[in-house]
Amino acid sequence: MFNDWQNLIDEMKAGSERALARLISRVENRAPGWLEAMKILHNMSGKAQVVGITGAPGAGKSTLTDKLTRELVTRGYTIGVIAVDPSSPFSGGALLGDRLRMTKVCSIEGVFVRSMATRGALGGLSLAARDVVKIMDAAGKDIILIETVGVGQDEIDVVKTADNVMVICVPGMGDGIQAIKAGIMEIASIFVVNKADREGANRTAAEIQMMLTMTSNPSDKKIPILKTIASTGEGVTELIDVLLEDLESEGGKKNWQEERAREEIFTLLEKEVARYVRGRWDEKGEMDNTVKQVIARERDPYSVVEEMLESLIADNK
């Protein structure tokens, strides 16, 4: 079993994208041996720069990701792209468009694209994204772009795994901007006003600037606000210059590293402990009956959990 993993890792190291894709799928599915494989992959990783690209739906994140990818490749970087997909059945049209573009980027030498469903990720979305980042990193990608909608706690947790977070706005967002949460503001490294040919681009930039001035201290690192028109590629070169400068500056990565490692350990712990206890409880076959008692108000979930926890640590005080 494990030889198989090791073979895949060796093939991936030798440059096989098929092996890279299979490793990601297997880890996502928690195939037997995934934990051992991740131990190896963790130790192979740590070199890639991770960039989060986030913003309200319709801000043009996919188009911008596409353009950034192309130009970064031209500058000699190898790129991994993780697209966290809203996966709506409604969005056939728009998403299909995105996928088509992505497919084209995908076929560029040195670019590896991976879509992630936001639902059903074993162990939670942010943990799953972290795994994929780590595997792409181990595969030798220089820069990993994570594109995700900037709404929802889970999605924010995903971009928090990045070294640099670009928040994409558009002029006159109105209600859309409501959805960008306070949490995103705190972790933004660069603001981008995309679709800057639209009316109100300067006002939107000024609003962001005002908000940054209000919420930051004079000693804080200055957060750049850039304008782009992703569809034509205007402003993308400048954006990449600023991005690379930020990634190379000392501040960027180091600040978050310890907090992120701590979060990673505890998120993993949470899921693994819960999986263990859940399995143990299911084994006992008492769960169905317990659930019925809780609904009938014969028992309460809080006492049930206390009991489960006590039985876990009973002999281990």
Add this chain to the structure above:
Amino acid sequence: MFNDWQNLIDEMKAGSERALARLISRVENRAPGWLEAMKILHNMSGKAQVVGITGAPGAGKSTLTDKLTRELVTRGYTIGVIAVDPSSPFSGGALLGDRLRMTKVCSIEGVFVRSMATRGALGGLSLAARDVVKIMDAAGKDIILIETVGVGQDEIDVVKTADNVMVICVPGMGDGIQAIKAGIMEIASIFVVNKADREGANRTAAEIQMMLTMTSNPSDKKIPILKTIASTGEGVTELIDVLLEDLESEGGKKNWQEERAREEIFTLLEKEVARYVRGRWDEKGEMDNTVKQVIARERDPYSVVEEMLESLIADNK
């Protein structure tokens, strides 16, 4: 300590909204004794009907919630409203408007409104919302409306705690609809096309119908699609008729009850076990060093978690 909780619970039962508000705050903050209090409150609850109101930003959820609340009160129901707040510093204007409206609803006899921040909820947003629902239920509210933006896994988990989920759409949502995820479709009980005086309302309704036809089986319960203009109140009476009928029908609540109770137990378990292990590990004072080793690739997080888990269950095989 616990007498204090019991006093609050007694006051709440006697109708004190101040006591209800304080109970919610204390449980949210995990004040000492909260677990014991929740055991009592769980056994007092189970009568309220819970309605989730969700949709893209700008769909008019707050206005509709306001109108629903007013008419339900007129029909003799007592109402609890939980507003899950995007809490963006950007959104001062719009949110202020919502809050003002809510404040007015709040002052109606029999209505209790509670805003929840989406960040920093101890134990996760859906668990926190579940606690608030349970406390409002124990306080005797007949119907509890949960208003939340329909994007983000955490937010979807919140509406999953409801007996009936209304998904609010608007004509020509375009990009906005991208954000409504597949997960929402599966749990929608009623679709509402709000702002139905706008162009394209019929087309939007037809698109929803088509999507429902494609994804459902002939034997499935038919999901109603209604049109409203929340700002004028048009269509709200019909919507409430349909809602109450659905709540009274057998299917509504029972289907989800067992799955929900199971989820509640395991989410609670996950958080409590993790809290225990985390505290224990922090106590040992080894965490800082472990984090540094993980970053330096001297150790990997997977082995660290295995070790933590093993030490937890060491004497308990």
